Amino acid sequence: MKKLYLLVIVAFLFNACKPNLDPIPVTAGKNLDLSKYVAIGNSLTAGYADGGLYNKAIMYSYPNFIAKQLQLVGGGEFYQPYFSEDKKNGSGFLKITGWNANAPIIQNETNQLAVVSPTPLRLERYTGPNNNLGIPGLRMIEVLSAPYAQLNPFFERLLPPLTTKRYVDFVKETNGTFFTLWLGNNDVLGYAISGGDPTGIDISDNSYPYSTIFAPNTITLPLAFNAAADSLINAATANGAKGAVALIPDVATIPFVRFLNQQIANTTPGGFPKITLTAPQAAALNTLYTTDFDGPGPYVPYSNPNFVAGDNYFVISIDNPYTTNVREVRQMNPQTDYLLLSAQSLLADPVNGLAGGLGVVKPNDGSTIPNPPVTQLPNPIPDWAVLDATEVSQIRFATNAYNNKLRSAADIKGLAVVDANTIFNQIIQNNGIDGVQLNSAFITGGLFSLDGIHLTPKGYAVVANQFIKAINAKYEAKIPLIDVNSLNLPTVFFP
Amino acid sequence: MKRISFTILSLCTALLAEAGGFQVVLQGVRQTGMGNTGSALADVSNMFYNPGAVGFIEGGGVAAGVNGIWANTEFAPSTGGVIYKTENPVSTPFYLHAAFGFGKDKAIKAGLSVVTPYGSTVQWENDWIGKTFLEKISLRAIYIQPTLAYKINDQISVGAGFQYVLGSVNLQRKVALPVNGAFADSKLEGKANGIGWNVGLVYRPVEQFSIGVSYRSQVTAKVDDGTATFSNIPMLDGPVGAQLAANFPNLSNGTSTTSFTSELPLPAVLTVGLSWNANESFSLNVDARYTFWGTYKELAFNFKDPVAGSTLSASPRNYKDRIVIGAGLEYRKSGVSVRTGAYYDPTPVQEGYMTAETPDANTAYLAGGLGYKFGKVSIDASVLYANREKRTNRNVALDNRGAPIGPTGDFKTKAIVGSFGVSFAF
Numbered sequence: 048m049k050k051l052y053l054l055v056i057v058a059f060l061f062n063a064c065k066p067n068l069d070p071i072p073v074t075a076g077k078n079l080d081l082s083k084y085v086a087i088g089n090s091l092t093a094g095y096a097d098g099g100l101y102n103k104a105i106m107y108s109y110p111n112f113i114a115k116q117l118q119l120v121g122g123g124e125f126y127q128p129y130f131s132e133d134k135k136n137g138s139g140f141l142k143i144t145g146w147n148a149n150a151p152i153i154q155n156e157t158n159q160l161a162v163v164s165p166t167p168l169r170l171e172r173y174t175g176p177n178n179n180l181g182i183p184g185l186r187m188i189e190v191l192s193a194p195y196a197q198l199n200p201f202f203e204r205l206l207p208p209l210t211t212k213r214y215v216d217f218v219k220e221t222n223g224t225f226f227t228l229w230l231g232n233n234d235v236l237g238y239a240i241s242g243g244d245p246t247g248i249d250i251s252d253n254s255y256p257y258s259t260i261f262a263p264n265t266i267t268l269p270l271a272f273n274a275a276a277d278s279l280i281n282a283a284t285a286n287g288a289k290g291a292v293a294l295i296p297d298v299a300t301i302p303f304v305r306f307l308n309q310q311i312a313n314t315t316p317g318g319f320p321k322i323t324l325t326a327p328q329a330a331a332l333n334t335l336y337t338t339d340f341d342g343p344g345p346y347v348p349y350s351n352p353n354f355v356a357g358d359n360y361f362v363i364s365i366d367n368p369y370t371t372n373v374r375e376v377r378q379m380n381p382q383t384d385y386l387l388l389s390a391q392s393l394l395a396d397p398v399n400g401l402a403g404g405l406g407v408v409k410p411n412d413g414s415t416i417p418n419p420p421v422t423q424l425p426n427p428i429p430d431w432a433v434l435d436a437t438e439v440s441q442i443r444f445a446t447n448a449y450n451n452k453l454r455s456a457a458d459i460k461g462l463a464v465v466d467a468n469t470i471f472n473q474i475i476q477n478n479g480i481d482g483v484q485l486n487s488a489f490i491t492g493g494l495f496s497l498d499g500i501h502l503t504p505k506g507y508a509v510v511a512n513q514f515i516k517a518i519n520a521k522y523e524a525k526i527p528l529i530d531v532n533s534l535n536l537p538t539v540f541f542p
Numbered sequence: 543m544k545r546i547s548f549t550i551l552s553l554c555t556a557l558l559a560e561a562g563g564f565q566v567v568l569q570g571v572r573q574t575g576m577g578n579t580g581s582a583l584a585d586v587s588n589m590f591y592n593p594g595a596v597g598f599i600e601g602g603g604v605a606a607g608v609n610g611i612w613a614n615t616e617f618a619p620s621t622g623g624v625i626y627k628t629e630n631p632v633s634t635p636f637y638l639h640a641a642f643g644f645g646k647d648k649a650i651k652a653g654l655s656v657v658t659p660y661g662s663t664v665q666w667e668n669d670w671i672g673k674t675f676l677e678k679i680s681l682r683a684i685y686i687q688p689t690l691a692y693k694i695n696d697q698i699s700v701g702a703g704f705q706y707v708l709g710s711v712n713l714q715r716k717v718a719l720p721v722n723g724a725f726a727d728s729k730l731e732g733k734a735n736g737i738g739w740n741v742g743l744v745y746r747p748v749e750q751f752s753i754g755v756s757y758r759s760q761v762t763a764k765v766d767d768g769t770a771t772f773s774n775i776p777m778l779d780g781p782v783g784a785q786l787a788a789n790f791p792n793l794s795n796g797t798s799t800t801s802f803t804s805e806l807p808l809p810a811v812l813t814v815g816l817s818w819n820a821n822e823s824f825s826l827n828v829d830a831r832y833t834f835w836g837t838y839k840e841l842a843f844n845f846k847d848p849v850a851g852s853t854l855s856a857s858p859r860n861y862k863d864r865i866v867i868g869a870g871l872e873y874r875k876s877g878v879s880v881r882t883g884a885y886y887d888p889t890p891v892q893e894g895y896m897t898a899e900t901p902d903a904n905t906a907y908l909a910g911g912l913g914y915k916f917g918k919v920s921i922d923a924s925v926l927y928a929n930r931e932k933r934t935n936r937n938v939a940l941d942n943r944g945a946p947i948g949p950t951g952d953f954k955t956k957a958i959v960g961s962f963g964v965s966f967a968f
Contacts, residue, residue: 064957066614066616066627066956068616068618068952069618071622071951071952119623120623151780528621532718533619535718535725536723538721541721541722541779541783542779542780
């Protein structure tokens with residue numbers, strides 16, 4: 048009996064000094080079944096970063112971040128299509144390998160790739176269970192194309208060999224109980240990163256540059272986007288699944304578009320470079336641009352760049368495919384016309400770049416105009432190197448149309464909406480969000496990875512939190528947010 | 543009163559709260575069993591608490607004892623869904639007091655207290671969410687207090703002591719580096735010392751009633767030559783590596799060291815105690831302690847070389863003065879004593895100032911104790927149970943570098959203190 052008392056006392060004392068604190072309550076609420084979460088989308092959903100899809104990046108995908116939080120409120124297992132360990136570098140990716148003075152040397156990772164065939168590109172097939180349906184490169188209009196499955200190596204690797212399957216069917220078969228959907232970025236992105244320079248598009252189509260076909264680097268016509276978006280959202284919700292739909296951010300937020308203008312302005316004394324001319328010099332240059340040197344010959348003159356006495360800016364090509372008798376140029380406005388990251392090496396080239404006269408004139412090498420009559424020829428910055436204000440407004444027009452569609456389709460289905468457009472603009476304006484500091488600066492900003500388009504692990508975690516906030520608000524859930532600061536999530540990796 | 547209780551004399555109030563750990567006042571096993579009351583009792587264990595009380599003991603005495611503190615804190619981050627816990631080792635503060643009578647009727651007492659009020663360690667579980675605030679803090683301290691007391695007459699006794707404090711601190715945490723998601727390890731180690739004094743008076747207008755008033759000065763524990771070590775710093779190339787290296791002095795092979803100085807004010811305490819011996823077998827005590835916590839404005843480290851661009855790392859504390867009130871009973875029969883008591887300790891920590899080392903909140907204490915006296919020897923045991931209110935740390939204050947001083951979320955602490963003491967009167 049005495050022993051028993053002693054036991055009771057010891058047990059009491061032992062238990063008495065356990066605080067037994069309850070976690071701050073979290074719940075999926077009454078409205079959500081999180082047993083099978085599937086993530087629908089493109090490269091951003093896949094976790095693509097630094098210009099590639101590789102295991103470490105997949106691990107930091109925003110759906111994986113979301114899934115871990117869902118698991119705190121009863122969410123099920125979340126499988127992702129990793130490459131096998133000896134092929135962990137997947138498609139390869141960009142990495143900083145060293146420094147050239149203060150400039151990073153960015154090179155491609157070429158070891159331990161999962162490339163099984165270079166042309167057409169084929170990657171190691173993934174056959175396990177998969178909840179992350181993000182397909183790098185996927186456009187909204189492509190979700191209705193069955194042959195597309197064989198055209199996109201990232202889609203092809205998720206399917207049995209030689210399968211043709213529409214992405215909408217792929218989604219439907221997954222039969223998730225909960226989903227996130229972030230798709231449509233690529234319906235404008237190709238146009239943006241090509242500098243508004245579509246290829247393979249029939250210029251007699253008067254909807255230029257909007258397209259209903261899958262031609263590269265076009266902007267998807269909003270009507271075509273709408274039909275595809277309806278199909279996809281119907282497929283995702285076919286079994287009654289709830290979810291969240293993210294809108295498309297403004298393409299002018301990505302460093303790929305914004306970075307070079309800023310860098311050039313920051314590294315040039317007096318700000319963005321100006322070309323200072325006298326009145327006779329300006330007149331001579333305007334004449335040079337507008338002169339048709341060979342009359343009816345193959346040489347096509349340029350429109351008047353309107354150089355004036357005093358300060359002028361670089362001339363950019365804003366060529367309109369409808370006009371064949373003149374190549375349209377104008378001076379760039381560094382506030383609204385963006386030199387693209389893809390042009391970095393060209394612009395920096397000592398002979399062919401800005402230092403060699405790009406944007407003004409180049410020496411006449413005699414290859415197009417016999418030498419003489421002129422010693423110099425017009426030398427506008429090529430169309431692919433610049434996303435000009437008109438192109439930006441075309442993209443914004445489409446983006447707004449897509450976002451209106453995504454929002455209304457989500458509303459009709461009772462889905463949460465993540466306004467990624469507003470969120471990205473806020474991050475850029477406030478240098479952070481919800482107490483997490485990051486900005487859109489290339490390499491140093493923390494939001495974007497080395498490709499200047501996709502996000503860093505920290506950036507994807509911030510996105511995951513925005514999804515969770517929208518889900519919590521819509522479905523009266525309390526899914527815990529990720530403590531991004533405490534986790535000190537990585538950004539761009541430095542050697 | 544012949545009894546000389548070997549008690550656990552504790553400076554925990556002062557030291558633990560500031561320097562981190564579980565804050566329990568443990569003055570003596572007997573007093574602990576009565577809810578930390580009885581500072582006006584003639585007891586050698588009151589040497590630290592009210593040296594005036596020592597004047598009333600008969601002859602001399604020696605006391606020794608040890609405590610075991612089992613303290614656990616849990617943290618529920620505001621993001622929700624999870625709990626993090628401390629994995630504190632049991633701390634075992636001990637003490638030794640001795641007082642000897644001199645002069646006519648041995649009215650003069652000369653005594654010495656040697657006390658390790660805590661050997662406390664707060665250790666959070668590995669990789670907890672607040673690891674950049676604290677992973678582990680260990681504190682060691684020894685108080686050496688020569689004391690003189692004088693019984694002026696049967697009504698009044700006074701006493702005073704000089705305190706020399708020797709200690710050490712070891713504080714470990716992670717530092718979140720702005721590159722590659724890396725965490726470096728930060729360790730601050732140093733030896734501290736400080737001096738102080740205490741004075742006390744006990745007035746006994748009638749045999750059954752004592753009133754004690756005492757004052758213990760502030761002790762400023764100074765670390766003059768601490769060592770700050772930052773390790774596991776990635777060695778990176780180029781401007782990023784240079785920028786990172788610029789944050790860490792004397793960096794070599796991923797480890798950076800510099801020295802630091804720091805000061806920790808252990809605040810002054812004013813105590814008033816009332817004891818009423820109703821009859822041979824029953825006593826009642828009421829004690830009140832006013833702690834001048836307001837002196838603890840900030841925890842600052844001054845580095846010899848700039849760390850992260852500044853030689854100063856200053857974290858605000860802005861404590862508020864607080865008063866602790868407790869009551870206790872003792873029942874004695876044929877050498878056996880049974881004790882109980884309770885007290886309430888309002889937190890000096892304001893909202894937004896909770897930290898991972900002192901996640902303080904209002905705390906209620908419940909105590910029970912037993913004593914057995916045979917001849918000149920007494921054996922005492924007590925158990926003290928502490929239940930600290932769950933408290934939410936929100937709107938967290940920022941340090942001089944703009945970083946929050948503690949994590950956001952709920953803290954909850956409970957502790958059990960078991961004490962055992964032996965005393966010998968002569």
